[in-house]
Amino acid sequence: MNTIINKPNRIKNFPIMMYAVVMGMSGLTITYQKAHIWLDFPSFIGSFLMIITTVVFIIISILYSIKFIRYKEVVKKEFSHPIRLNFFAAISISMLMLSIIYKDTYPNISAVFWYPGMVLHFYLTMYTISFWINRNQEIDHSNPAWFIPIVGNLLVPVAGADFVSNGILMYFFSVGMFFWFILFSIIFNRIIFHHQLAVKFVPTLFIFIAPPAVGFIAYIKMYDTVDTFSIFLFNIAIFFTLLITFMYRSFLKIKFFISWWAFVFPIAAMAIATMLMYHKTNDIAILGFSYIMVSVTTIIILIVIYQTLKNITKQNVCIEE
Numbered sequence: 267m268n269t270i271i272n273k274p275n276r277i278k279n280f281p282i283m284m285y286a287v288v289m290g291m292s293g294l295t296i297t298y299q300k301a302h303i304w305l306d307f308p309s310f311i312g313s314f315l316m317i318i319t320t321v322v323f324i325i326i327s328i329l330y331s332i333k334f335i336r337y338k339e340v341v342k343k344e345f346s347h348p349i350r351l352n353f354f355a356a357i358s359i360s361m362l363m364l365s366i367i368y369k370d371t372y373p374n375i376s377a378v379f380w381y382p383g384m385v386l387h388f389y390l391t392m393y394t395i396s397f398w399i400n401r402n403q404e405i406d407h408s409n410p411a412w413f414i415p416i417v418g419n420l421l422v423p424v425a426g427a428d429f430v431s432n433g434i435l436m437y438f439f440s441v442g443m444f445f446w447f448i449l450f451s452i453i454f455n456r457i458i459f460h461h462q463l464a465v466k467f468v469p470t471l472f473i474f475i476a477p478p479a480v481g482f483i484a485y486i487k488m489y490d491t492v493d494t495f496s497i498f499l500f501n502i503a504i505f506f507t508l509l510i511t512f513m514y515r516s517f518l519k520i521k522f523f524i525s526w527w528a529f530v531f532p533i534a535a536m537a538i539a540t541m542l543m544y545h546k547t548n549d550i551a552i553l554g555f556s557y558i559m560v561s562v563t564t565i566i567i568l569i570v571i572y573q574t575l576k577n578i579t580k581q582n583v584c585i586e587e
Contacts, residue, residue: 276581280333282344284326285356286527287574291319292363293534294567299367300538301560304545305553316367323360348407349467351394355415358387362418365425373428380425384438387418391441408456409463410470411528416445417476423484432488439484446477468517469525472510475532478503479539492546500543507536522573524583530567537563 299312334341344350361383368376394415419442423435457463463471482499486492520526537559544552577583 277329277333278337278340280329281524282330282350282353282356283524283527284330285353285360286524286531288319288323288326288360289356289363290527290530290534290567290570291315291322292360292367293531293538294563295319295367296363297534297537297541297560297563299370300541301556304541305556305560307560319367320364323364327357346397348397348401348403349409349411351397352411352414355387355390355394355418358383358390359414359418359421362387362421362425366421369425376425377429380429384422384426387415387422388438391415391419395445405456405460408453409467410453410473411467411525412449412453413446413473413477416442416449417473417480418442419445420477420480420484424480424487427487435484435488439481439488442477442484443481446481450474450477465520465523467525468520469523469528471513471516472529472532474506475503475510476535478506479532479535482539483535483542486542486546492543500539503536503539507533522577524574526570526573530563530570533559533563533566 295312295315295318298307298315301307302309302312345354361379365376365380365383368379419438422438426435426438478499482496482503485496485499489496517529537556540552540559541556543549544556574583
């Protein structure tokens with residue numbers, strides 16, 4: 267941390283995308299917390315990861331705050347960038363996910379993260395969509411990272427059940443689902459009929475898994491029932507998980523970028539959704555799939571952590587693009 271702070275160019279180039287690390291670690295933490303409840307995994311894993319994830323969030327927040335203080339114009343430029351703008355929602359998403367992490371054990375701490383996270387995400391959603399409307403967007407700027415501000419709306423109900431009424435939670439759920447359909451059409455059109463994604467954004471294809479997976483979790487959290495709509499969401503999440511698996515060769519030789527963390531959060535969301543479906547249905551096939559998803563999530567994050575630490579050591583992170 268001191269190395270980054272004491273090197274002006276490093277802190278100046280500290281990317282907002284670093285909050286994707288918190289999203290990934292939060293996803294892994296919640297995965298093991300739910301695996302303890304529904305699959306009888308040891309509880310200490312989730313407790314240990316809770317501490318690690320909180321520390322990572324604090325460190326990244328401190329570093330980005332220093333960047334904001336020292337280089338306000340650079341941050342403002344990021345906030346006006348058609349692609350990087352979407353990653354600012356990772357701040358509020360990180361807060362919402364930390365709220366989920368603390369919900370069962372420390373509800374007061376959960377509330378401390380949830381309320382400001384919810385308000386901030388409401389603002390960032392409005393700002394981002396206004397930005398898209400008020401400024402002409404190039405088709406090449408569209409990419410799966412656009413889903414980040416949208417997925418955050420679906421996370422609000424997951425932790426907010428005891429904080430506000432279902433009506434408020436349903437508002438965020440409705441916004442998230444509505445814009446998921448719209449943005450998927452736009453981005454799928456771009457991928458098929460226009461230029462391919464830049465290499466550094468290929469990992470963001472994993473984000474296709476997140477809206478239906480998180481939407482399924484949020485719907486069950488609000489209504490506590492497995493009905494036709496929830497099964498639809500779960501099946502669409504399975505489809506995108508299988509599609510990404512089928513395309514695995516596209517990801518094997520990608521050079522490391524911090525966007526690799528986009529692998530982790532959606533896969534973790536799918537693991538949690540699968541365990542939740544097993545909890546509600548007691549389907550043996552879903553149980554087997556749950557173990558597979560927890561294993562895959564763990565393997566992927568270990569690979570991404572290794573590559574992140576390796577590239578930080580080589581000073582390939584926080585460099586000018």
